[in-house]
Structure formats: structure tokens, C-alpha cells
Amino acid sequence: MLTLVLLILNVICVLVGVAFFTLFERKLLGYIQLRKGPNKTGFMGLLQPFADAIKLFTKEHVGPSVSNYFPFIFAPIISFFLALFVWSCIPSYFNLMDFELGVLFFLVCLGLNVYGLLASGWSSNSKYALLGALRGVAQTISYEVSLALIILAPCFIVQSFDLSSFQLMGGIPLIFVFPFSAWIFFVSALAETNRTPFDFAEGESELVSGYNVEYASGGFALIMLAEYTSILFMSMLFSVLYLGAVPGSFLGVFSFTLVAFLFVWVRGTLPRFRYDKLMGLAWKSLLPLSLFYLVLVVSFLVSL
Template identity: 55%
Template structure:
């Protein structure tokens, strides 16, 4: 039964990813005073399915000088890592009871840099390699701040499981106590997901399309699915950490609000400069999160 539940979950995630792409195109359309997709189906509701058919039936091309085995399996591995993280979610059907759930979360997202790096390197294209190097440097830099924010929360609650966060926030949301850390968490999530204004892995003006420039058809679709499923996953984790993760319709609405925020930021903010992104990570966010970590450790020692 657990396998059936998890298979059902994966189907729901993939359908959600399809409609997140439609939502993004609609939101960007109305921000830019245009309609967005409106031809395929009623109000463009079938557009994601036509896009999926188009991508998976297009000719799969590859470079003759690429390292074919690594080049071919990098999108598959990236897609698998994005879906594998969903076993962490504390569902009422109870797939897995992770006592060290946050350490599992950090381990899996840290593995996410490898498919990006290998996809860029194995393409044997200088633009893909530069895009992958930028993506890896950015991801590693902001994973440090994500880990420090999580450590502060874990020290405060004295546990490493997502279930404890849900039980603790039945009457009090942690965002009221960790307001600044929640803002840093959201900024770090945007950088971790390579979303605007931190989408430097796909800087069209200098890198064409970043590490995925040599991919087409199904390979590009898998990279695309992995990226958008991470948006939904990070929004869900953010809700559980700071907004109370009661698995109900309210939880669904909170996740949708955060996904909408990510899409809204894409429509309103220009791309940041890469050196400023690194300065923000190492000179501003890292010292602040370290201070918060030591402060909460001190509070914990004094209270005990």
C-alpha cells in the first residue's frame, strides 16, 4: 500500500508541475498586460498537456563530442532527486517516519548540484560548462545559509523531525518568532531553485540557456520537471517550517500562495548581478545566520 500511495503522490506532483507552468505563464501574462495561453482548451487549461506531448515527441539531439552516458542520464538523475525528496513530507497516510528528516533533506538537496554540474560538463560546450559552474557555486553558497537556518530551528525545538514542527505550530506560527530567518530562508530558497532574480545558471544574454543549452526534447523536459517540482517542494517545506503544516485545504492554500509569490517575483524583479549575489551570501546572510544560531544556542543553554 505504501508503494501505491507514493505512486499516487508522484502522479499528483507531476500534474501539479504541469499546472504550475500554466499558472506561471498566466501570471506573467497579466503582469505584462497580455493574456497568456488561451487557445488550447478552455482558457488554455490544456496547454501543459500539449507542451508535454510536444517536448516528449520532439527529436532528441546530442553533440557528437559529448560524454554520452553522463549527458543522457544527468536529466534522469536530476528528476529522480527532485521526486525522491517527497518521501520526506509528513503525510497522514504515513509513508516514512523520519526522525532525522532535516538531515535527510540537506543530504538530498546537496546531491542536486551533481546533475547540474555533470550535465554542463558532459555536454562539452563552453556555455553549458560556464552555466553549470555558476549554478554549482550559487547552490553550494546558499545551501550553507539554508543549513544554518534549519539548525537554528532544530535547536529551538530540540528535534529533527517535520512532525514536531507541525505539532508545535497548532496554535503559534514560528514566523512570528523567526521573522528575519524566514525572510533569509525564502531568499535562499529562490537562489537554491535558480529562480528570478537569482537565475544565473540560465543567463540568456551571456550563456544562451546555461547548463541545459545542449538538451532538447525529453532531456530538457526532465530538467524542466525537476526544477518546477522543486518549487512546489520548497514551498511545502517553507509552510511546514514557518506557517504551520496542518495537512488540509489550508495547507494547500498556503503552498499555492508561496508558489504564486515565486512566480510574482519573476514578473517584477530584474536579474541580480552575480558578484552581488555571492557578496549577499557570504558577507551578509552567512554572518547573520551564524549570529542567530549562536543566539538561539545561548537561549537554549540559559533555559535549561
Template identity: 55%
Template structure:
């Protein structure tokens, strides 16, 4: 019985995360509609509010296509594992009344988020299609490149807060020099855009180039699982960004969940705004950006911040 509380809390967290993801897709379609001077979904019931439920029913009730030459077990299993990894990151939610406190939650975040590389590669390879494999290889190269920059950029606020706990970092006032803070935040946001395969870095699913990339052979329920994993990752990345770079003073602990939710919504809205504003980058420009700009900047910021922190203490 003693494990019943944490288990029920985790299940409720996952259900709420899936509901948030579902209505985030509706928000995206509405925002992109108004950006393009048109209406978004508005035919299903009141102002199109049940549209995500209708989309889910349509996708999961469709017939599941199974390519004859695909490695069937991996082909079916990869979308489920992808969604499971995205949902497991929600156990790091830095709430004041968490069911389980994880002292090194940032390390757990890095470990789980890096597993997406294997999911993408296995999904593309198991499809046994040259289009899917090409999309998977491009996505893996992109993700590995930005994993390096993401970890190095993340080290600067971690050194400033002297903690690896997401909950403690959320309450701490990071001493980041004012000149470096906007540059670090901007670099981090570029990195998570590439990590979540969002515009202008959506090369994993560049329909105009790759015939939908690594998920070419996926349809109906399996495609819906990949779709859900991507949007769940966007929301959790927005939450991590709000916790680390937009920390809340400990004096405001009583309204911390509300403040964190507002910051997360603003960060998630930026994903939609950027998608509606910027065209897709060229692939070689993207790789040049991470290896020639973001990587040297993240290392130089570490070299600059570390002595300041030691002098402060």
C-alpha cells in the same frame, strides 16, 4: 504483499506531484501574463487549461538531438536523475497518514537537495560545450554558497522545535523571537530562490549571458526532464517552507492537510510574483549577499536563539 501499500502510495504521490508541477507551469504563465498586462495561454481548449499536456507532448515527441562530442551516457542520464531526486523529496510530505514516517526527514532533505550540485555539474560537463560548462560552474558556485547559509538558517527553527522530523516540526509551535522570525523567513526565502535557480538569481539559465547555461545542448525530452525537475523542486521547497516556518497548531490537526496546501500555494505564488517584479541581480552581488550578509546573520541568530531555548527549558 506487505510492501504493496507503501509502494502504491509512493507512486500515487509521484503522479500527483507531476500533475501539480504541470499545472504550476500554467499558473506561472498566466500570472506573468497578467503582470505584463496581457493574456496567458488561452488557445488550447477551455481557457488554455490543457496547455501543460500540449507542451509535454510537443517536447517528448520532438527528435532528441545528441551532440557528437558529448559524453552520451551521462548526457542522457543526468536529466532523469535530476527529476528522480526532485520527486524523492516528496516522500517527506508531512501528512497525518503517511505511508512511512521518517524520523530524521530534515537530514534526508538536506542530503538529497545537496545532490543537485553534482547533477548540474555533470550535465554541463557531459555536454562537452564551453557554454554549458561555464553555466554549470557558475551554478555550482552559487548553489554551494547558498547551501551553507541554508543549513545555518535552518538550524534556528530546528533548535526551537527540538526535532529533526518534518512532521513533528509542522505541528510544533516554534518559539522564535518575534524580531528574528521575519528576518529568518526572509533570509530563508532568498536562499531557496537561489537554490532553485529562480529570478532574480537565475544565473544557471541566464539566457542573456550564458546561451541558456548548463542546459545549452539539451532539447526535446531531456530538456523537458530538467524543466520538470526545476518546477517540482519549487513546489517541494514551498512545502518545506510552510512546514518549518509556518507551522500549524496541533489543535488544528484535523484540517492540517488543507491548511498546509494553502500555505504551500501562497509560498509558490511568491516565486511567480518575484519573477514578474524583479530584474536579475549581478553575479558578484549575489555571491556577496550570501557570504557577507546571510552567513553572518544566520550565525548571529544561532548565537542569540540557543541561550534563549536553554533558558526556556
């Protein structure tokens, strides 16, 4: 019973965090672009995320008449479920589960995410949605490879796949030991979560919103919730892996907020890549560098 209560509490905290992160992003992008952002609904716009949620979930559900109905309905639900499920491997003061293989669990959930994305595009029975889904899946799979390899180097150092082990490094954050690894992880996290400058799966200017073009109301809201939940999770994972933060502590909250701020800052600063440049960065730059980094760390450990 206690585990169920903690699980529900965890989900509620994540959803509230997503709501206010969207507000934080819109306000910050507004000030970057010399405008105010949401400031009408509630005090300083604080109720804007809740107004958006009520609007989306109370709108009429409209879908293509020739879509594959059940995959079309369940694809956003699957994406949202996986985005919430992966949070259970994050160590905290009120752990839901004791994960000795938390890193592997995260990588498995990350790999399953592509099925929700592909199902969304394919089941829409629209050429634009399918093209967006194929581009998104190719991008996600490409960056998963370098992301998995770059995470292995810190795992070999701490000799564990348990995320709580990264907080026991003698008070030295791994970002000072592996600054290059942290940079590759952050770039791969941007690509994994379809964020600018790698937001090709939903590039509005050339893809008509990509794989989610046929979604409206609740389905669109679930897709956006899954995306922003993944962004917050990547921010938390970065702070745990490379900053040695304990989720729930003051340092944990500060480092998590700092990384989430970087996600928004990058969006407000950098233009979108060209698609061939994106794939070239993954296979010609990040993958060889990740392999070299991993071989270097293993060689160092073997020589000790």
C-alpha cells in the same frame, strides 16, 4: 503493496501539480506584463501544460556528437529522480515513510542536486554549458550553507529533525517567532532553485541558456520538471516549517499556494542580480546573519 501504490500516487500528484504550476506561472506573468498568457489550448488554456509535455517528449532526441553520451543522458534523469525522491520526507495524512531525520534527509538530497547540474554542463562538452554549470554549482553550494544554518534554529526550538514536529508548536506558526529566519530561508530557496532574481545558471541573455543549452526534447523536459518540482517542494517546506501547515489540509493547501505565488511574483517583479552581488549576498550578508541568528537561539535555549 500499499506503500508502492502511495509512492506512485505521490509521484503522480507532484507531476500534475508541476504541470498546473507552469500554467499558473505563465498566466500570472502574463497578467503582470499586461497580456493574457496561454489561453487557446483547451478551456482557458488548461490543456497547455499537457500539450507542451507531449510536444517535448515526442520530439527527436538531438545531442552534441562529441558529448559524453551516458552522463549526458543520465544527468537530467538523476536531477529529476532526486527532485521527486526528496518529497518522501514531507509529512502528510498518508505518510510514505516515517522520517525522524527529515530535515537532514532534505539537506542531503539538496547537496546531491549539484551533481546532476554539473554533469549536465560537463557532459555536453560545450564551453557555454560548462560555464553555466560552474556558475550554478557555485551559487547552489554558497546558498546551501546559509540555508542549512537557518533551518537549524527552528530545529533547536522544536528539538527535533522531524518535519512533523513543526506542526506541534501550540498553534503558533514559527514565522511569527522567526520572521527574519523565514526571510533568509525564502531568499536562499530562490537561489537554490535558480529562480529570478538568482537565475544565473540559465540566464538566457548572457549564457545562451546556461548548462542546459545542448538539451532538447525529453532531456530538456526532465530538467524543467526537476526545477519546478524543487520549487513546489521549497514552497511546501516553507509552509511546513514556518506556517505550521499540514500538507493535505485546507490551511496546508492555502499556505503552499501562497508561497508558490510568491515565487512567481518575485520573478515578475525583480530584475536579475549581478553575479558578484549574488555571491556577496551569500557570503557577506546571509551567512553572518544566519550564524548570528543560530548563536542567538542557542544562547537563549542554554540560558533557560
